[in-house]
Amino acid sequence: MSDIAIPAKANATRRPDESDLVKQRVRAAMWFLLPMLAALAVVAAWPLLRTIWFSMTDASLTHLADARFVWFNNYLHWTVLKSGKVIWSGVLVDPAWWNAVWNTLRFAVLSVAFETVFGVIVALVLNAEFPGRGIVRAAVLIPWAIPTIVSARMWGWMFNDQFGIINDMLMHLGLISTKIAWTASADTAFYAILIVDIWKTTPFMALLILAALQMIPRDIYEAAAIDGVHPVKTFFRVTLPLIRPALMVAVIFRLLDAMRIFDLVYVLTPNSAQTKTMSVISRENLIDFDKFAYGSAESTLLFLIIAVMTILYIWIGQVRFEGGTR
Amino acid sequence: MSTIDQVQRVSSFDLWKLVKKTAFYLLVLFIVVVMVFPFYYAILTSFKSGTNLFIVTYWPHELNFANYLNVLQSAAFLQNFANSIIVATLTVLLSLLLAVTASYALSRVNFRGRGVLLMTILAVSMFPQIAVLAGLFELIRFYNLFNTLWALIFSYTIFSLPFTVWVLTTFMRDLPVEIEEAAIVDGATPWIIIWRVFLPLLWPAMVTTGLLAFIAAWNEYLFALTFTSSNSARTVPVAIALFSGNSEHEIPWGTIMAASVLVTAPLVVLVLIFQRKIISGLTAGGVKG
Known part of the structure; x- marks a missing residue:
């Protein structure tokens, strides 16, 4: 008992002085945080609240200030005709919206799945020691550094139906007999988007995985090699479980990012119903079609979907965060 | 066990190592080409002019600065x-x-x-x-x-x-x-x-x-x-x-x-x-x- 009492007493005598210092530091910290928090409130919190507000009004581009509150009519609304027939309207019964939701989800899951597999392969290559590794690492960074719009145009040119090099390659290899209109054809537009996105974001995935791989002590592999364990088995039994936490974080990050994709779709395959994502359809309604309130409702729904996913991420990410906190 | 057998085993082991090494470098080459190619092709195209633009080439043929100008x-x-x-x-x-x-x-x-x-x-x-x-x-x-x-x-x-x-x-x-x-x-x-x-x-x-x-x-x-x-x-x-x-x-x-x-x-x-x-x-x- 006594050995517990003594430190407590010692603490009590030191306390007033220390807590004064702590108080001063905390007070200073609050002032340091204030400008950043104020900035985020103005650029993030307020506009978000306004978007949600607009989603419950009948606002249009020219009538923002005098918009009327209409509750959830933009989301779901019904009118009963004299004949007794009920007509539903609103985002939640809009086939174009559900098509965009489906496109986005399909895109996010497929692109992240491929990126993860390719990312692991590239990371494993970069983790091996061989002459010229620096060049490979530099090459891998290039797609990441290229602006999305620029990559959309570069690939748009490569995918060109008449003069594109992709069709030329496939013709020479004998894989296709007629030229494909990659970005214009309904069957291929989605895959064109998928290919460009995988190309562009695999580097990011690879670098995150590489960082995790480099944390694994080399002697684990040496031990496995001495025991005669097949490298493939070592990968699935040793490497993969060890990088799994980092992999999960990277996957969720990329999923959240893929869910909000806008620029690539908007530039590479404009006006294609097969590729239109939630962000694209929201922006079209907001600005291009002057259905400001309707577009706000769609972007609010997208926000809600991503918010749920973010909470999921924080829930998983916290484990990692608390491990590193002091 | 004959010596021929041993020699064969050693050489097949070397061969296997060589195959693995070649495969690895092919993979490395593939990664680099895929990552760099679109940018390379954009540079290639940017130096073409006139109707040459519409002829697919894999290697640089001309150095025309007209597009840049x-x-x-x-x-x-x-x-x-x-x-x-x-x-x-x-x-x-x-x-x-x-x-x-x-x-x-x-x-x-x-x-x-x-x-x-x-x-x-x-x-x-x-x-x-x-x-x-x-x-x-x-x-x-x-x-x-x-x-x-x-x-x-x-x-x-x-x-x-x-x-x-x-x-x-x-x-x-x-x-x-x-x-x-x-x-x-x-x-x-x-x-x-x-x-x-x-x-x-x-x-x-x-x-x-x-x-x-x-x-x-x-x-x-x-x-x-x-x-x-x-x-x-x-x-x-x-x-x-x-x-x-x-x-x-x-x-x-x-x-x-x-x-x-x-x-x-x-x-x-x-x-x-x-x-x-x-x-x-x-x-x-x-x-x-």
Whole structure:
């Protein structure tokens, strides 16, 4: 008992002085945080609240200030005709919206799945020691550094139906007999988007995985090699479980990012119903079609979907965060 | 066991090793070609002129600067380029300014709700930008910022600030307690501690973070497209996306590729110079630039 009492007493005598210092530091910290928090409130919190507000009004581009509150009519609304027939309207019964939701989800899951597999392969290559590794690492960074719009145009040119090099390659290899209109054809537009996105974001995935791989002590592999364990088995039994936490974080990050994709779709395959994502359809309604309130409702729904996913991420990410906190 | 058998076994072992090595290098070659090819092909196309544009070639055949002259002589494009530089630079400086003190508070001071605050900041960086578009549009119109560079600097803060705060906080958290202790004992105020103790140590991290935030601002498209309406405020991505001909067959691919190369080349050079820093910043932040 006594050995517990003594430190407590010692603490009590030191306390007033220390807590004064702590108080001063905390007070200073609050002032340091204030400008950043104020900035985020103005650029993030307020506009978000306004978007949600607009989603419950009948606002249009020219009538923002005098918009009327209409509750959830933009989301779901019904009118009963004299004949007794009920007509539903609103985002939640809009086939174009559900098509965009489906496109986005399909895109996010497929692109992240491929990126993860390719990312692991590239990371494993970069983790091996061989002459010229620096060049490979530099090459891998290039797609990441290229602006999305620029990559959309570069690939748009490569995918060109008449003069594109992709069709030329496939013709020479004998894989296709007629030229494909990659970005214009309904069957291929989605895959064109998928290919460009995988190309562009695999580097990011690879670098995150590489960082995790480099944390694994080399002697684990040496031990496995001495025991005669097949490298493939070592990968699935040793490497993969060890990088799994980092992999999960990277996957969720990329999923959240893929869910909000806008620029690539908007530039590479404009006006294609097969590729239109939630962000694209929201922006079209907001600005291009002057259905400001309707577009706000769609972007609010997208926000809600991503918010749920973010909470999921924080829930998983916290484990990692608390491990590193002091 | 005969010697022939042994020899065969040794040679087949070597052969197997050789096959594995060749396969590995083929994989390396494949990765490099796939990653670099689109950029290489854009450069190749940008040096072609006239009808040569429509003949597919895999190796450079001509070195015609007409497309580049075309881009560089266009006043509008030069204006777009300048806009991009101004917007990205000011966005980064503003974010760094606000982030340094905030990161100090978030990483070195224990206060209630710090974890929640950090998570909120991370959540904001994962925000779908479309969700604030309507609200920002109203705000920007209300303050008469529409079609000005300020509209872009203002709206880019939404992704650049949380990212900067997050990366700088992770960096400062990993610095040892001892650096601060001496200053605290000497009675230095937190403000002096930041200026005298942390800022000199923070430069490398600030360069990395700033570079990543710069690239993000340079590449941004949604806000730039929505909040500008003429070349006086348009940034390069919007200009490149808008390049088009009178019809599908008149799209000036050569000019587009030359502009693309001009816009990307500085980034690629920066990335190659700061390779290691960028990789460490990316993985520390865990946020896509």
